[in-house]
Amino acid sequence: MTKLRATRRALLALAAALPAPALAQAFPDRPIRFVIPWPPGGTNDIVGRLVSDGMAARLGQPIVIENRGGAGGALGAEVVAKATPDGYTMLLGGSGSLTINQLVRRRLPYDPATAFAPIGMIGSGANVIVVHPSVRATNLRELQAIARTASPPLNYASPGVGSTGHAAGALITQVLGVEMEHVPYRGTGPAMNDVVAGRIQVFTNALAPMQPQIAAGNVRPLAIAGTRRNAAIPDLPTTGEAGFPDIQAATWYALLATGGTPPDRVARLHAALGATIADPEIRRKLEDGGIDVEPSESPAAFAAFVRGDHERWAPVVRRAGVSIE
The missing domain is CATH 3.40.190.10 (Periplasmic binding protein-like II)
Incomplete structure (x- = not known):
């Protein structure tokens, strides 16, 4: 027992001597849960699986995908909103599940202002x-x-x-x-x-x-429905070229963690995401699917983007009179 206690004391002393950055590298030390709030087969699922594979390789841990569709993405978002804020649960968020859903649903099972910790943008594709x-x-x-x-x-x-x-x-x-x-x-x-x-x-x-x-x-x-033609289908005109420049609708994709996740863990996930979508092969596959890769400079920059997207769609939803109790 004496030798065991001595070994434990030595390990504790070694951990205490390590600088904070070295300790931070311990995250993640187990698999990460990745909630895609839509059924399999759609663009969200395609993008999510591409990104999760790349991030898993860079984080050194498996990323386990869970498709949780329903309520316009709110069911899956609720899972992440109510998870332990430790960085081990991520959400594939998007313009529908984060922006539009909050505008049309009068009641959500979480507070959109505090439920999520923004990690970063993956990209967007004009509809x-x-x-x-x-x-x-x-x-x-x-x-x-x-x-x-x-x-x-x-x-x-x-x-x-x-x-x-x-x-x-x-x-x-x-x-x-x-x-x-x-x-x-x-x-x-x-x-x-x-x-x-x-x-x-x-x-x-x-x-x-x-x-x-x-x-x-x-x-x-x-x-x-964008400002420029898409390389994957170059002969298709934009809505502006067709005479309706006010029809602009892009679907964007991004990662979020549970609100309250420690900033150092958010930063680690943001770095892994950035390295993943900078990978030439992953970037090519995203672009072949019509996605313009648009990495966020920082989690804070992505949070500002989300606020701007909310302001852009609010009048459209209000004029349409769309609301769900």
Whole structure:
């Protein structure tokens, strides 16, 4: 026993002698839980898995993905908001689950102002506006004309109430001055299935899950809702080129930890994220999926971006009159 106590004292003395940075490197020393608040198969899932693989290699610990879809991302966000604030639980946040959801839901099971510790941005992708081939529109002007006379009204899908696709659809109806019926789904995959089947006429979403269906001719792209064309689909005009510059809708992706997570652990995760998306192969895969890689300079810079995004979408949601009790 005497030798055991002596060994423990020696180890404690060694730990005490180590500088603080050396101690900080002990994080993480076990697997990290990564909550994606959407079902498998959509862009969130694709982006999340790419980034988690890269971060796991750089952190030296497995990152275990948990798809927790529902309530426009609020169910998954709640899991992270209520986790122990130790850096071992992360959220793949985005414009829908963080910005739009907070604007349309009057009650959330967490306080958005304090529930999360921003880590950093991954990137964003302007949404693509597509129609089923049965809609005889090849551009937004033609869609506007068809929608004005359609009876019953055209419908548009979204990955869920409170998603970016929901807000983007509302924005399109406002700018075009038309009526369309919103049909919410539980994720991008189910929505895309019904668009391809012809049960839905219009869909606005990130490019990645659209690409195979566009290539197969199952849906027709009309425009990309950004300020510049996308390298993955260079012939598709922007909404500005189509005559509707006010239709701007990008889906962004980012990482957050539980509110109250120690700043040194947030900084460690931010550094691992930055190194991951700077990796040429990972960056190429993200860009091939229509994502513009946009690393945050710091967690604070990302927090400022989120505040600005909230201010931009608030009037759109208010004019659309969208709210959920």
